[in-house]
Amino acid sequence: MNAVGIVCIVFGFIVAVSRGLLLVAPAATLRKFRTLISTTGGTRTLGVFALIIAAAMTWAGASQESGLAYFLLLLGIFTFVACLPALVLFPRAFMALCDGLFPDASRTDLFGWRVIGLLGLVIGSAVVIIGIDAL
Numbered sequence: 001m002n003a004v005g006i007v008c009i010v011f012g013f014i015v016a017v018s019r020g021l022l023l024v025a026p027a028a029t030l031r032k033f034r035t036l037i038s039t040t041g042g043t044r045t046l047g048v049f050a051l052i053i054a055a056a057m058t059w060a061g062a063s064q065e066s067g068l069a070y071f072l073l074l075l076g077i078f079t080f081v082a083c084l085p086a087l088v089l090f091p092r093a094f095m096a097l098c099d100g101l102f103p104d105a106s107r108t109d110l111f112g113w114r115v116i117g118l119l120g121l122v123i124g125s126a127v128v129i130i131g132i133d134a135l
Contacts, residue, residue: 002134003060005135006060012125012127013124015123018124019120023118034098047087047091050087054076057072057079060072060076
């Protein structure tokens with residue numbers, strides 16, 4: 001089995017599912033995400049999950065020689081460098097940033113979040129297809 005293909009499939013599936021939920025039920029998805037990052041423990045848990053994915057991308061990208069492997073390596077390193085300080089070491093700064101970005105619970109016009117969900121679903125599906133082709 002090709003490690004790059006497997007990591008691409010898993011990463012694309014995670015992106016597609018998480019953004020698909022944002023497309024279908026944006027209010028509930030944003031509410032759940034706010035609940036997750038409302039505590040430093042939840043934010044750090046999200047960070048550890050992101051670091052595990054970043055480590056898998058970096059490992060798979062470093063294990064082979066191809067354009068997709070190089071892209072995975074760079075994306076893994078970028079994710080690791082961005083998530084370690086933002087989510088694990090200084091979660092309160094990330095929580096404050098999210099408070100400013102996410103809409104109030106009373107807001108009902110979430111069309112922009114649905115568009116972000118649609119774009120993420122398309123990109124995640126494309127990454128899954130690229131991963132299948134890499135196998």
